[in-house]
Amino acid sequence: MLLALVLLPIAMGALAFAAPSPRLRTYLVVTGAALHAALAVFVACSPPPPMFDRWLVLEPLGRLIVPLLSVQFLLCALYVPAYLAARPERQRQNRVFCACLLALGGTMSLVAVSHHLGLMWVGIEASALVSAPLIYFYRTPRSLEATWKYLLIGSVGVAFALYGSFFLASSALHGGQVSSLLFEDLVRAAPHLSKPWLHAAFVILLIGYGTKIGLAPMHTWKPDVYGEAPAVVGAVLAGGLSTCALTALMRFLQICTAAGDGQLARSLLVVFGLLSMGVAAAFMIGQRDYKRMLAYSSVEHMGIIVFGLGIGGLATYGALLHILGNSFGKGVLFMTAGNLHRGYGSKLAADVSGAIHRFPASAGLFLAGFFAITGSPPFGLFLSELAIARGAFASGSYLGAALFLALLATVFIGMGAVVISVVQGPRGAEGPREREQRLTLVPPALCLAVVLLLGVYVPPWLDSALREAAAVVEMRP
Numbered sequence: 001m002l003l004a005l006v007l008l009p010i011a012m013g014a015l016a017f018a019a020p021s022p023r024l025r026t027y028l029v030v031t032g033a034a035l036h037a038a039l040a041v042f043v044a045c046s047p048p049p050p051m052f053d054r055w056l057v058l059e060p061l062g063r064l065i066v067p068l069l070s071v072q073f074l075l076c077a078l079y080v081p082a083y084l085a086a087r088p089e090r091q092r093q094n095r096v097f098c099a100c101l102l103a104l105g106g107t108m109s110l111v112a113v114s115h116h117l118g119l120m121w122v123g124i125e126a127s128a129l130v131s132a133p134l135i136y137f138y139r140t141p142r143s144l145e146a147t148w149k150y151l152l153i154g155s156v157g158v159a160f161a162l163y164g165s166f167f168l169a170s171s172a173l174h175g176g177q178v179s180s181l182l183f184e185d186l187v188r189a190a191p192h193l194s195k196p197w198l199h200a201a202f203v204i205l206l207i208g209y210g211t212k213i214g215l216a217p218m219h220t221w222k223p224d225v226y227g228e229a230p231a232v233v234g235a236v237l238a239g240g241l242s243t244c245a246l247t248a249l250m251r252f253l254q255i256c257t258a259a260g261d262g263q264l265a266r267s268l269l270v271v272f273g274l275l276s277m278g279v280a281a282a283f284m285i286g287q288r289d290y291k292r293m294l295a296y297s298s299v300e301h302m303g304i305i306v307f308g309l310g311i312g313g314l315a316t317y318g319a320l321l322h323i324l325g326n327s328f329g330k331g332v333l334f335m336t337a338g339n340l341h342r343g344y345g346s347k348l349a350a351d352v353s354g355a356i357h358r359f360p361a362s363a364g365l366f367l368a369g370f371f372a373i374t375g376s377p378p379f380g381l382f383l384s385e386l387a388i389a390r391g392a393f394a395s396g397s398y399l400g401a402a403l404f405l406a407l408l409a410t411v412f413i414g415m416g417a418v419v420i421s422v423v424q425g426p427r428g429a430e431g432p433r434e435r436e437q438r439l440t441l442v443p444p445a446l447c448l449a450v451v452l453l454l455g456v457y458v459p460p461w462l463d464s465a466l467r468e469a470a471a472v473v474e475m476r477p
Contacts, residue, residue: 001039001048002056005066005109009036013102017095025098026081032102033070033077036109040070044465050115054182057115060468064320065112065247072239072327073105075443079232079335082439086342096133097230103130104236111244117165117181120248121158124212127241128154134233135225146224153221157211161248164205168255171197183251187475190258198256202265205252206272212245215272215306216279219299223283226295227347231338234291238298238334239327246305246323250473253309257475266310270400273307276300277407284414290340291347293418294333297373300411301326307404308388309473315391316470322384325372325454329381331447332369336362339440340422349418353425361436363423365444370419372451374412380454 012032016025043058044067050057058066080101084094107130110123128151136147168186173179174194180186186193211218226234256265280300287293301322308319339362344352355363372379385408392401458466470476 001043002051002058002113004039005036005043005113006106008032008039009102009105009109010107013099013106016102017099019095022084022094023081025094026084029077029080029098029102033074033105036105037067037070037074040067040109054184055116055119056113057184058113059115060465060472061247061250062112064465064469065243065323066109068324068327069108069112069240069243070105072331072447073108073236075328075331075446076232076235076239076335077101078446079235079338079440079443082437083230083232083338086437086440093137093139097137100130100133101233101236104134104241108240108244112247115183117168117183120251121161121165124161124209124245124248125158127244128158128212131233131237131241135229137230137233138228140228142224143228146221146228150221150225153211153218157208157218159208160204160211161208164201164203164208167197167201167204168252170194171201183255186255187258190255191260193255193259195259195261198259198261199264202252202256202261203268206249206268209245209249209252210272213242213249213302213306214276214299215302216276216299219276219279222299223292223295226298226334227289227292231334231341234294234337235331235334238294238330242298242302243323243327246302249306250309254473254475262312262475266312269306269310270397271310273303273305273310274400274403274407276303276306277404277411281407281410281414284411284418287414287418288349289347290349290352290418290422291337293415294330294337297333297411297415298330300407301330301373304385304388304404304408307400308384308391311388311391311395311397311400312474313391313395315388315395316473317466318384318387318391320466320469320473321387321454321458322381325380325384325451328447328450328454329369329373329379332365332444332451333373335440335444335447336366336369339436340366343436349421349425352422354423354427356423357427359436361441365441365448367419367423368448369444370415372448374415375408378452378455380451382455383458 009032016028019025044063047058107127114120169179171193175192177189214222277300280296283296305319308315375381375385
């Protein structure tokens with residue numbers, strides 16, 4: 001079952017690549033995503049035994065992340081048929097797009113179930129490689145530049161991640177232990193690991209996987225990539241691939257906590273979290289490109305999650321809940337931004353001003369997505385940010401909590417200025433009016449419903465899964 005999580009979408013991607021009909025390829029994307037989601041929910045409810053000497057394992061953290069990745073991927077896949085049908089001039093790229101998108105679902109699943117440092121690194125790198133053709137879908141000079149920036153900066157990041165993995169293995173050797181790249185072995189031997197090598201390993205891994213997450217100052221690829229990639233690709237990258245890199249970082253935090261050095265790791269996470277929120281807030285003020293604004297929003301939310309993980313306790317629960325809310329909230333914003341971009345042919349807020357008059361459904365969902373992603377009640381991100389803030393105050397981190405709340409308010413003001421201008425600004429010159437397609441409205445509406453549900457009612461089974469995952473991250477019995 002664990003192997004099927006990885007191979008099923010990759011096999012469906014191969015079928016999509018071989019399919020002769022562009023329409024058939026898009027339906028294969030939806031079919032593959034639906035089968036993968038059903039399988040992910042099944043294995044989360046009935047975890048299968050480990051495979052390949054515990055290289056593939058579905059522990060409590062994986063039981064939370066795997067269904068999240070799969071369901072969010074399914075909602076994004078539902079957007080694909082109508083999205084590609086509106087771009088008949090891109091039929092040549094359609095084949096590669098559908099195949100790579102399905103393959104990305106498989107490589108992300110590989111990261112979520114991998115308990116071997118090397119295999120997880122392979123999953124991260126494979127995800128980056130299959131993402132590159134998706135970013136270059138429009139084949140413009142700016143999308144080419146964004147693709148190369150993504151590959152080059154990402155390559156530096158994965159190189160750091162590889163070096164950090166070697167340092168982590170060396171910490172076992174210098175501590176008199178048998179060298180292993182399995183997480184369970186490293187956690188078991190954690191009290192005996194060489195502290196200097198372990199400290200160096202975590203710093204290097206934080207830089208490496210922090211590049212994939214998009215933490216400041218390693219975030220410089222995000223504005224270009226999210227600004228130039230197709231809307232559905234931005235949603236998958238922001239809600240899926242970033243979550244995979246966060247999962248890797250949480251597992252390294254487990255090792256540091258088991259070694260008794262959790263405080264050093266958590267302090268670094270708090271610093272990088274607040275720095276990311278601060279950088280995002282600074283660049284959102286005066287931002288005029290609404291797709292680049294979503295990139296900085298992603299930087300901010302990665303900072304929120306990392307800050308919560310650094311605080312620990314109740315904030316860890318809040319950080320995990322925030323991962324769920326951010327994944328689906330970004331789905332709302334990216335897909336509706338794609339509708340507006342297609343209708344107006346521009347990413348500038350000034351050109352899309354007053355969108356509520358021409359595209360009322362997309363503009364309304366875009367506005368609702370803004371309130372959801374900025375943690376306004378009654379959406380789920382309000383609960384997660386409240387839990388993180390309460391955790392910060394409970395731990396005595398009053399300065400960190402104050403900065404956290406101040407930066408949240410700054411982002412709300414900066415992002416709100418752009419969104420209100422897009423949705424309800426002065427009505428611009430009327431161009432050729434395009435009819436909104438229902439199939440491009442259903443997926444973001446479903447994502448919005450999930451975020452709203454998380455704020456109104458957290459099902460007992462989800463609350464239990466969040467608590468179990470938080471206990472694993474914090475190494476609590």
